[in-house]
Amino acid sequence: MRYFNSDIETKPLPQLRQLQNQRLRQLTAYLYERAPFYKKQLDEAGIQPNDIKGVEDLHRLPFTRKHHLRDNYPFGLFAVPEQEVIRIHASSGTTGKPTVVGYTRQDISIFSEVVARSLVAAGCQPGMKLQNAYGYGLFTGGLGLHYGAELLGMSVIPVSGGMTDRQLMLLQDFQSDAISCTPSYAQTLAEQLDKRGIGLSQLNLKVAILGAEPWTEAIRQQVEVGLGVHAINIYGLSEIIGPGVSNEDFEEKGTGSYIWEDHFFPEVVDKDTGEPLPEGEYGVLVFTTLTKQAMPLLRYWTNDITNIYYEHSYKRTHIKMGPIRGRSDDMLIIRGVNLFHTQVEEAISHFGHLSPNYQLVVTREGTMDSVEVKVEVEPAFYRGLILAGPWTEAAARNPTLYALQHELAKKIKDTIGLSMKISLCEPGSIPRSEGGKLGRVVDLRKM
Numbered sequence: 526m527r528y529f530n531s532d533i534e535t536k537p538l539p540q541l542r543q544l545q546n547q548r549l550r551q552l553t554a555y556l557y558e559r560a561p562f563y564k565k566q567l568d569e570a571g572i573q574p575n576d577i578k579g580v581e582d583l584h585r586l587p588f589t590r591k592h593h594l595r596d597n598y599p600f601g602l603f604a605v606p607e608q609e610v611i612r613i614h615a616s617s618g619t620t621g622k623p624t625v626v627g628y629t630r631q632d633i634s635i636f637s638e639v640v641a642r643s644l645v646a647a648g649c650q651p652g653m654k655l656q657n658a659y660g661y662g663l664f665t666g667g668l669g670l671h672y673g674a675e676l677l678g679m680s681v682i683p684v685s686g687g688m689t690d691r692q693l694m695l696l697q698d699f700q701s702d703a704i705s706c707t708p709s710y711a712q713t714l715a716e717q718l719d720k721r722g723i724g725l726s727q728l729n730l731k732v733a734i735l736g737a738e739p740w741t742e743a744i745r746q747q748v749e750v751g752l753g754v755h756a757i758n759i760y761g762l763s764e765i766i767g768p769g770v771s772n773e774d775f776e777e778k779g780t781g782s783y784i785w786e787d788h789f790f791p792e793v794v795d796k797d798t799g800e801p802l803p804e805g806e807y808g809v810l811v812f813t814t815l816t817k818q819a820m821p822l823l824r825y826w827t828n829d830i831t832n833i834y835y836e837h838s839y840k841r842t843h844i845k846m847g848p849i850r851g852r853s854d855d856m857l858i859i860r861g862v863n864l865f866h867t868q869v870e871e872a873i874s875h876f877g878h879l880s881p882n883y884q885l886v887v888t889r890e891g892t893m894d895s896v897e898v899k900v901e902v903e904p905a906f907y908r909g910l911i912l913a914g915p916w917t918e919a920a921a922r923n924p925t926l927y928a929l930q931h932e933l934a935k936k937i938k939d940t941i942g943l944s945m946k947i948s949l950c951e952p953g954s955i956p957r958s959e960g961g962k963l964g965r966v967v968d969l970r971k972m
């Protein structure tokens with residue numbers, strides 16, 4: 526099976542647009558009638574539902590932002606009576622109350638379909654065993670992957686996140702064909718396999734479906750080698766549906782992820798002005814859910830920074846998005862320079878002796894911000910070093926490490942424009958994902 530829904534996934538663009546236009550017209554009327562929040566938003570903007578003829582008119586509508594969801598906590602944005610909501614998820618915010626989302630039966634069926642499409646794109650097939658190591662619970666990852674995989678006809682092993690001993694046992698005993706988890710947890714699993722001397726021949730893994738946090742080509746490399754898989758990107762957010770808003774195709778790895786735009790219409794806008802940006806330019810990703818019933822959103826401001834573009838050399842017609850560069854709300858501003866931790870990760874990836882296990886520690890002395898990059902050296906390189914005494918002292922005296930440290934600092938200075946302190950660390954010394962999303966930045970300025 527190459528497509529889960531080939532009719533939709535390969536629909537010629539003019540027809541896809543027609544479908545989107547029709548769905549958007551219906552949605553605007555639906556929300557105006559059923560969601561007091563949106564009636565007010567549209568009235569205030571002086572827009573009548575009839576003014577919206579199609580996606581061309583989207584830019585006239587106001588954005589919906591995370592605080593609107595919080596202001597209407599918990600169920601104020603539901604557009605259906607509570608009895609029609611058959612599931613509720615929530616994502617934990619950094620502050621205060623979680624963001625709540627609801628699904629009707631039809632929403633769950635759409636959710637399952639987009640995840641099933643995503644899994645097929647990732648290289649999964651009916652009959653394959655999926656070890657689902659996303660957390661089950663209020664987080665959309667666990668149940669989202671679960672229902673989609675069942676719809677596709679895979680055998681789901683619902684392990685949930687963490688419990689590394691059990692994950693490794695099941696990978697071997699059940700011979701799972703695929704695993705779904707965060708990229709940082711896939712790194713943990715790869716490392717633990719190596720540490721315990723479990724060879725890839727004892728596993729049957731072919732695919733890892735990784736998402737819920739930003740990751741890079743360096744992590745892809747590490748996971749692909751360490752787990753013997755294609756490592757494929759899955760993207761999504763609770764507010765829009767959960768995982769499966771977009772997904773990479775395993776045969777087009779590294780060229781972006783298909784957004785299932787018959788359900789989720791994307792725009793990329795300037796993060797300061799909100800103006801829509803031309804195809805290919807980087808900005809904030811904004812989604813309109815075209816088909817949801819319980820809690821549809823118009824122009825939801827995701828805060829995620831990326832770009833979107835059509836590629837005409839493949840059979841799927843849907844638009845692609847590049848990897849998430851970071852979130853505009855967790856973008857660091859260091860001495861006036863905007864910084865995403867993935868930029869540092871990119872710089873690190875140029876050095877073969879350094880691993881993609883790193884952490885940024887941001888501190889402030891007076892008015893001066895400084896960043897320390899803690900990065901582990903590769904285990905093989907580490908084993909080859911002859912050091913006298915404990916690591917920190919010996920490392921400072923070792924000429925190879927000293928040179929490496931300086932080269933990385935220079936690379937960062939040249940590419941990002943900031944001077945950072947580099948601390949090379951022993952393998953295993955930087956915190957690992959224990960099953961969920963991993964924080965790569967410790968910002969001590971806020972504490």
Ligand code: DLL
Pocket residue numbers: 616659664665666735736737738739740758759760761762763764767768769827829849852
């Ligand atoms: O993380 C949904 C999900 C579950 C996606 C499992 C993929 C796999 P939230 O907890 O609401 O939902 O967090 C959404 O996580 O706005 C992005 O900032 C980030 N994110 C999700 N997927 C990716 C990805 C789930 N593939 C937020 N790459 C989003 C980068 C991602 N960031």
